[in-house]
Amino acid sequence: AQSVTQLDSQVPVFEEAPVELRCNYSSSVSVYLFWYVQYPNQGLQLLLKYLSGSTLVKGINGFEAEFNKSQTSFHLRKPSVHISDTAEYFCAVSDPPDKLIFGTGTRLQVFP
Amino acid sequence: GAGVSQSPSNKVTEKGKDVELRCDPISGHTALYWYRQSLGQGLEFLIYFQGNSAPDKSGLPSDRFSAERTGGSVSTLTIQRTQQEDSAVYLCASSSTGTSTEAFFGQGTRLTVV
Numbered sequence: 001a002q003s004v005t006q007l008d009s010q011v012p013v014f015e016e017a018p019v020e021l022r023c024n025y026s027s028s029v030s031v032y033l034f035w036y037v038q039y040p041n042q043g044l045q046l047l048l049k050y051l052s053g054s055t056l057v058k059g060i061n062g063f064e065a066e067f068n069k070s071q072t073s074f075h076l077r078k079p080s081v082h083i084s085d086t087a088e089y090f091c092a093v094s095d096p097p098d099k100l101i102f103g104t105g106t107r108l109q110v111f112p
Numbered sequence: 113g114a115g116v117s118q119s120p121s122n123k124v125t126e127k128g129k130d131v132e133l134r135c136d137p138i139s140g141h142t143a144l145y146w147y148r149q150s151l152g153q154g155l156e157f158l159i160y161f162q163g164n165s166a167p168d169k170s171g172l173p174s175d176r177f178s179a180e181r182t183g184g185s186v187s188t189l190t191i192q193r194t195q196q197e198d199s200a201v202y203l204c205a206s207s208s209t210g211t212s213t214e215a216f217f218g219q220g221t222r223l224t225v226v
Binding site: 032036041042043044045046049051090094098099100101102103104105 | 116157216219220
């Protein structure tokens, strides 16, 4: 069975600092990987996804992630965060054909 | 519609009552998913529809939970004899491809069982 581990439940960071949110997955088959963001009292919004091709994936709001097959990781990065990036971030792996398996989430708190 | 619509946005119910949660997917999306988000449990998959059929119901936590989808569009998640542990946010998502590669989520229904 596929699974996703988000290593940090909370990540505090100051505004304009870089950030990395870590995600590791376990899968014995080819995977599709995703990062979603959830702002307070809202649903999930897709940040970026890896399906195939280039291992560096760029998403919305200046975020990017790198797929590393040997380390089974898909870490999310942003070189300079804003207050508005404060939210919950979920890493997910697709378990074809029918569902996404989510990690437990990382709360990013950006301080001024 | 422009996005996935869920209703109600909030529901408070007494323990033992039945509740129905509704999901209106994006027009033309053939795949529909239900997830549950609760404190300490993260996001749990409940059920997946492709058209009107549900090939994967493996996430439904008990036989008190059921879901249907009619006309390949609207879906209803029903919880019978609600318990306090059913309190959670129930999220619906839809996809045009059916492979989770482009799943769009609604804003969820917050269910509170008192």
